[in-house]
């Protein structure tokens with residue numbers, strides 16, 4: 001349902017043409033949780049922007065159900081970035097319902113959906129709080145809820161947990177996975193953290209240093225939830241690390 005065909009991207013810079021993505025080809029099935037794993041600066045965010053139709057590829061194409069990405073029309077996409085970017089004047093519920101308001105869903109219904117998804121993300125009782133009254137991790141949960149609630153055809157997540165402390169990150173990873181298992185979505189999740197990739201992904205696409213090309217495309221078959229200190233997890237981490245070196 002999501003196809004990348006020989007996607008190529010270069011930017012014109014003062015130093016000349018900078019090739020950021022080279023010949024990226026991949027085919028992603030509905031419901032996959034794909035982790036794009038690659039070093040900083042390799043072109044991951046650029047690839048996500050191209051996937052969203054925010055930026056055109058220089059060559060090649062991206063197809064969502066056979067058509068070019070259409071951010072404002074046919075393709076409902078969800079985004080989660082490093083910064084939750086909540087609206088400070090709205091309480092948590094009405095931050096989450098934003099996408100439904102745009103779609104003119106009636107208030108009672110959008111609130112019902114928002115309360116439900118906030119509950120799934122452990123925010124029951126905080127619906128009427130404002131962003132400044134809750135922790136960083138909670139704001140991230142709201143950002144996930146806000147993206148999830150519109151039932152996006154693809155959920156794009158760009159290093160969403162990178163700025164969080166380890167404990168908060170772990171609990172968010174768990175809750176995201178839990179939510180995803182209940183409500184399957186096609187997710188493209190970007191990270192430079194191998195452990196996070198193995199924890200979350202049904203598939204890990206490893207990108208090399210810039211320009212981003214596929215180095216490895218790996219199906220993760222470990223059962224969820226995954227235990228990072230289990231034998232299989234540690235073995236797989238060693239194996240992948242070895243291949244990445």
Ligand SMILES: Nc1ncnc2c1ncn2[C@@H]1O[C@H](COP(=O)(O)OP(=O)(O)O)[C@@H](O)[C@H]1O
Nearest residue numbers: 011013018020039040041042043044045046047
């Ligand atoms: N609009 C742009 N113009 C010029 N160079 C850019 C532009 N956007 C990104 N780049 C460069 O492309 C490379 C990849 O960027 P990015 O996709 O943000 O990497 P990543 O998300 O993997 O860290 C970087 O070297 C960055 O400086």
Ligand SMILES: [Mg+2]
Nearest residue numbers: 044045046158
């Ligand atoms: Mg990036």
